[in-house]
Amino acid sequence: MVYVLEKENIPYWNKFLQGYFDASGISSNSFDQAIQFTGTGGAQLTDAMKQQGIQLQTAVTPTIYYMGFNMLDTVVGGDSERARKLRQAISIALDFEEYIAIFMNGRGIAPQGMLPPGMYGHQEEEAGINPYVYDWINGKYQRKSIAEAEKMMVKAGYANGVDPATGEALVLYFDSTSVGADGRPQMNWYRKQFEKLGIKLIVRPTDYNRFQDKMRNGSIQLFVLGWNADYPDPENFFFLLYGPNGKVKHGGENAVNYNSAEFNQLFEQMRNMDDSEQRFQIIQQIQETIRKDAPWAFAFHPKSFSLYHSWYKNLKPNLMANNTLKYKKVDVKKRAEKREQWNHAVFWPLILAFCVFVLLLIPAINAFKRRAKETA
Amino acid sequence: MINYIFRRVLYAFPLLMGVNILTFVLFFVVNNPDDMARMQLGQKHVTEEAIQNWKHQHGYDLPLLWNQQANATEKVTKTIFYQKSMGLFLFDFGLSESGRNIGADIKQRMWPSLSIALPSLVVGLLVNISVALMMVLFRNTYLEFSSIVMCVVLMSISSLFYIIGGQFFIGKLLKLVPISGYDTGFSAIKFLILPVVISVVSGIGSGARWYRTLFLEEVEKDYVRTARAKGLTETQVLFKHVLKNAMIPILTGVVVVLPLLFMGSLIMESFFSIPGLGSYTIDAINRQDFAIVRSMVFLGSVLYIIGLILTDISYSFVDPRVRLS
Numbered sequence: 001m002v003y004v005l006e007k008e009n010i011p012y013w014n015k016f017l018q019g020y021f022d023a024s025g026i027s028s029n030s031f032d033q034a035i036q037f038t039g040t041g042g043a044q045l046t047d048a049m050k051q052q053g054i055q056l057q058t059a060v061t062p063t064i065y066y067m068g069f070n071m072l073d074t075v076v077g078g079d080s081e082r083a084r085k086l087r088q089a090i091s092i093a094l095d096f097e098e099y100i101a102i103f104m105n106g107r108g109i110a111p112q113g114m115l116p117p118g119m120y121g122h123q124e125e126e127a128g129i130n131p132y133v134y135d136w137i138n139g140k141y142q143r144k145s146i147a148e149a150e151k152m153m154v155k156a157g158y159a160n161g162v163d164p165a166t167g168e169a170l171v172l173y174f175d176s177t178s179v180g181a182d183g184r185p186q187m188n189w190y191r192k193q194f195e196k197l198g199i200k201l202i203v204r205p206t207d208y209n210r211f212q213d214k215m216r217n218g219s220i221q222l223f224v225l226g227w228n229a230d231y232p233d234p235e236n237f238f239f240l241l242y243g244p245n246g247k248v249k250h251g252g253e254n255a256v257n258y259n260s261a262e263f264n265q266l267f268e269q270m271r272n273m274d275d276s277e278q279r280f281q282i283i284q285q286i287q288e289t290i291r292k293d294a295p296w297a298f299a300f301h302p303k304s305f306s307l308y309h310s311w312y313k314n315l316k317p318n319l320m321a322n323n324t325l326k327y328k329k330v331d332v333k334k335r336a337e338k339r340e341q342w343n344h345a346v347f348w349p350l351i352l353a354f355c356v357f358v359l360l361l362i363p364a365i366n367a368f369k370r371r372a373k374e375t376a
Numbered sequence: 377m378i379n380y381i382f383r384r385v386l387y388a389f390p391l392l393m394g395v396n397i398l399t400f401v402l403f404f405v406v407n408n409p410d411d412m413a414r415m416q417l418g419q420k421h422v423t424e425e426a427i428q429n430w431k432h433q434h435g436y437d438l439p440l441l442w443n444q445q446a447n448a449t450e451k452v453t454k455t456i457f458y459q460k461s462m463g464l465f466l467f468d469f470g471l472s473e474s475g476r477n478i479g480a481d482i483k484q485r486m487w488p489s490l491s492i493a494l495p496s497l498v499v500g501l502l503v504n505i506s507v508a509l510m511m512v513l514f515r516n517t518y519l520e521f522s523s524i525v526m527c528v529v530l531m532s533i534s535s536l537f538y539i540i541g542g543q544f545f546i547g548k549l550l551k552l553v554p555i556s557g558y559d560t561g562f563s564a565i566k567f568l569i570l571p572v573v574i575s576v577v578s579g580i581g582s583g584a585r586w587y588r589t590l591f592l593e594e595v596e597k598d599y600v601r602t603a604r605a606k607g608l609t610e611t612q613v614l615f616k617h618v619l620k621n622a623m624i625p626i627l628t629g630v631v632v633v634l635p636l637l638f639m640g641s642l643i644m645e646s647f648f649s650i651p652g653l654g655s656y657t658i659d660a661i662n663r664q665d666f667a668i669v670r671s672m673v674f675l676g677s678v679l680y681i682i683g684l685i686l687t688d689i690s691y692s693f694v695d696p697r698v699r700l701s
Contacts, residue, residue, distance in 0.1 A: 004557070007655070008647050010540055011556040014548045018555070209411040251424060346550045364519040372610060 001325070017052070019339040022312040022330060026305045031105045034307060043106070043305065052342075053310035059317040060109060060117050060303050062229035064237065066296035067094060068256040072218045072248060076172065079260070079293075082156045087294035089152035091133045092144045093196045096299050103186060108300035112141065113287040114237045116301040120275055121234040121283035130291045130298070146196050153197055161198020169200040174222040175214060179205035215255055218248040224299065225255055229320055234283050235271045241295060242267050258295040311335040377692065381685060388681045389465075395677040396461045399670050400440075407664050409436035409456070415664045416473050434473060435459050461670060469671040472660070478671050482653065488558055489640030489652030491568055496575035497637060501630065503576050504583030505619075511584065512591045513614060523584070530581030538578040539647045546570055556648045571648045575641075590625055594618045624694045632687045635679035639672070 006012040009027040016024035026034050035056070036046050045056050069087050071077040076087060100108040112130040115122040122128065126136040134141045153161060163170040172194065178186055187203045194201035201222075206214065214220040229236050239245055243259035245252030263286060270282040290296070304317055311331040318324055407415075413430040414422050431437040436456060443454045452458055463470055469478035511523045547555035553569045594600065595618055603613050640654030653672065660668035691698045 004649070006556065006649050008556075008649075011543055011547075011647060011649070014543060014555050015557075018548070018551075020554075020557075207406070209407055212411070212414065253421070343551045345552050347552070349550060350552070360519075364514050364517060367517050367519075368514055368610075 023308045055308045057306045060301050061319050062116050065226040065299040067224050071257045073221050085152045085156035088132050089149040091297040092149035094193045094297050107303045111298035171200045173202050175204045175206045175220050177208050177211050256295045263289045384685050399673045412664050464674045472667045473665045485653045486638045488650050492571050493637035495572045500576045500579045507584040508587030511588045527581040527585045535578050538574050542574040558650045590622045594622045628687050631690045632683040635683040
């Protein structure tokens with residue numbers, strides 16, 4: 001078994017197409033080359049990929065990204081109805097369906113709660129809706145309108161986004177580690193989402209060490225984080241909001257420092273239970289509590305798109321297990337044949353370039369000889 | 377000359393100490409030992425106790441530069457700076473934060489770096505001098521004019537474009553060589569052709585124009601006019617006289633970069649998956665591995681100082697008027 005570390009996307013992708021890598025993800029640069037969407041919105045391989053016998057596997061990963069509201073913050077945090085309505089309004093305004101379409105080539109789904117599809121306790125369709133952010137219309141989730149969010153803002157005391165304390169637009173601070181040129185369009189997108197509510201968002205670019213410091217001491221207001229499940233149980237998501245896991249007080253993984261007595265009690269009840277109807281119902285209550293309190297604005301569950309050559313078989317997408325190598329099969333003979341077939345060297349452009357160079361040189365040499373004769 | 381070299385070597389010590397302190401301060405302004413511990417221990421479930429254990433095991437539980445609690449000389453010696461940096465003066469690079477022997481890593485990785493850098497330098501030098509001589513030989517013709525335009529075009533293109541374009545055109549479309557990768561022994565040659573070609577081509581613009589300037593300066597001098605008056609042809613004048621005299625700045629310019637070839641190229645090694653010292657340094661910065669960062673900065677400084685001393689020495693060899701004292 002040979003592992004090769006290829007750090008850059010472009011050579012990785014090209015070598016995959018030449019057959020020197022058995023599998024590949026798809027970077028944004030190569031997405032259009034590999035994937036096309038059908039009329040119904042389904043993803044399929046382009047003809048060029050199909051001709052090479054490449055296969056596509058897609059799966060929603062057991063991962064969630066979210067915008068976190070620091071619950072210790074005096075503006076967006078706390079258990080007051082005012083702060084809750086503000087968080088709910090922001091959750092509506094943050095149109096993550098648009099974000100997924102613009103920045104992720106559609107590779108993700110907007111969550112209705114903490115649990116990704118496939119996780120025990122996740123519910124599909126109307127039963128699994130987040131009623132504070134979505135409506136169920138014509139058999140689909142429909143994000144509530146900005147008018148609804150504006151009503152929430154009025155209830156929160158920020159009509160038209162105006163902070164009554166200052167008489168000016170409410171100012172919120174968003175700490176982000178996406179400080180490079182690639183992150184700028186995303187930061188602009190976030191600003192625009194908040195502008196819909198009349199809120200002025202100030203993005204504070206922060207390196208990762210300082211970001212962690214701010215998280216630990218609670219001097220952060222808004223941020224985006226994600227979580228990959230370690231094991232397939234809802235407890236591995238819900239513990240991220242369990243009060244005694246609060247980041248500031250206890251140094252735990254509850255980055256938003258959410259501490260709800262109701263949530264804590266339900267969590268303690270469900271975490272060591274076997275899967276059962278009772279546990280399922282508790283999970284639904286927990287989901288409802290989180291949706292209502294909105295310590296997170298749910299962003300997306302990423303969808304992984306993986307490409308495999310025809311000689312690479314018996315694969316199942318699994319982000320939680322690292323010991324899947326033993327199940328994979330490689331048809332080495334077929335791989336060698338395909339590599340040979342796809343990688344014939346083409347020499348004629350080199351020969352042509354050399355001929356052109358020589359042709360260009362001839363008149364110059366003649367001119368030089370003529371001048372040498374003239375000066376002799 | 378021996379005295380001169382000895383003095384320059386002595387000057388190097390305060391310089392290296394300064395570089396060491398600067399690297400140390402800059403690194404710890406951005407990363408404190410707690411950050412390093414968190415990075416090494418992973419992102420999830422890192423407890424304060426685990427952080428303290430890691431710092432103790434790796435010697436980062438001491439004060440940075442001055443130990444107020446210690447006695448006498450230990451105020452200086454029982455600090456992170458002394459414990460981690462003073463060994464460098466004996467070329468004892470120690471272990472990386474992940475436990476690897478840095479000296480062994482450097483010995484292993486300098487060969488891939490050299491295998492790109494040395495041929496790139498030699499071939500690049502030959503190509504640049506040839507192109508520059510051709511431009512001077514054909515001066516005031518369309519060939520010189522078009523060559524200058526081409527040089528300006530080549531200079532204006534980003535080096536990243538050469539790499540990506542070269543990999544796409546030569547590696548993917550023409551399939552003449554592998555797009556990236558590395559192997560040991562003679563098997564490495566096929567992997568080195570493309571990065572060397574790209575290095576040479578991307579350097580032609582600036583290199584050829586610089587050498588052309590040197591040659592043109594020489595061409596106008598009295599001894600060249602005398603040579604022409606003696607009846608020598610233009611090619612004889614160029615290759616026997618101009619080239620020889622213009623070699624002084626070329627040679628000294630090359631000597632200064634020779635030791636730095638060991639350090640590798642950050643971008644090239646990353647794009648061509650070559651396990652050299654350039655990618656080693658970049659990875660260490662990303663992993664906040666101070667042990668490797670300080671070793672590589674120290675090594676780079678030593679090599680640069682050696683390069684400068686060699687340049688001075690080479691001056692005295694190629695120009696008899698120069699005396700080192």
